[in-house]
Amino acid sequence: LALLIVDSLQTIFIPEYDSAPGSVLQIRETTMKLIKFAKTKSVPVLLIGHVTKEGEIAGPKLVEHMVDTVIYFEGEKGTDLRILRINKNRFGPSGEIVVFEMREGGIFEVTDPVFVEEGELPSGNVLTCVLEGTRAFVVQVQALVSRSKMVNPRRVGRGIDTNRIITVSAVMSKKFKLPFENHDIYMNVVGGIRITDPAADLAIAMAMYSSLLDIPLGNLVAIGEIGLDGRVRKVYNIKRRIMNLKKYEKVLIPWEEVQFEGAIKVRDLSEALKIVRRE
Known part of the structure; x- marks a missing residue:
């Protein structure tokens, strides 16, 4: 197994616990099991989580402290650009971003992104x-x-x-x-x-x-x-x-x-x- 992707963290659960999927107990325990699996089997595990309207990860903050890296994938309606933002990185620099563009053939990295309109800018x-x-x-x-x-x-x-x-x-x-x-x-x-x-x-x-x-x-x-x-x-x-x-x-x-x-x-x-x- 080269990579394990879990989508999403708020929907998986351990039957031994009575708590509903998405509860603090279920999220904590499932995350711990997945971390243990990743460390013992040397398999990268990518956990996909829900976000709130404010753009924060839904659920307990405990998860952000448990994992090695926290990455946000952001994008606005009406634009093909998507931004990968690294908020936490235990093994490297945090605060970095990578810009991608959605095209017909998939999503591709933009090495020199432009966020400025051409020509003379109007008022405001x-x-x-x-x-x-x-x-x-x-x-x-x-x-x-x-x-x-x-x-x-x-x-x-x-x-x-x-x-x-x-x-x-x-x-x-x-x-x-x-x-x-x-x-x-x-x-x-x-x-x-x-x-x-x-x-x-x-x-x-x-x-x-x-x-x-x-x-x-x-x-x-x-x-x-x-x-x-x-x-x-x-x-x-x-x-x-x-x-x-x-x-x-x-x-x-x-x-x-x-x-x-x-x-x-x-x-x-x-x-x-x-x-x-x-x-």
Whole structure:
């Protein structure tokens, strides 16, 4: 036996136990038996599990601690791209991703994925460069800001954590008197990728500003984490990110970073907004 695939962990059970399939007891005991089988027989075992609406593995967290590797296979409707994300790896680096594409002949790896539309970008669109493990990707962040008719304006994110949208919009409202508090904000990442890198904060802010005033910012690239005081903070491994941005003419980076040719350094959101206003 070269490989054992179990689909799914929540449906198999051990008859000796009275608990129903999917219960904590059944999941724990079946997982232990499968781990023992894998170790004693030297057979790789792939456990497929259900996920919740929030994208987390369904059932007890105990399973994630028991297994050697936890991998998520992600994808959005309307796109052929699929992302394999390694959340835990006992025998190697975690946080890595692999991008695949669904085609007529099956699923194939994409070695140089593109998450950016071609041509000049309209208002509400800003680029950034995020790190996933050791790989850097240029991604396109989109914002749609429209006047709200609700008491509590909506904050909707697709591929972006809603809490980041709430935080960044609150900073923009407080520091620069921008009327986000009475506007709905919808945000999206092109290509169906989900980003968690805080370096995307500045791009989120610039996309909101661009959509609010309906002014295109060209192919602006913005990299930086935004603090609650409005300052643009340093990000991890700026050198690797910049290597992917040689073809872009306008790149905003945190002031504390080392200087790169073509990059514009900004201390805070105020400086970033002044730069895009002059364009």
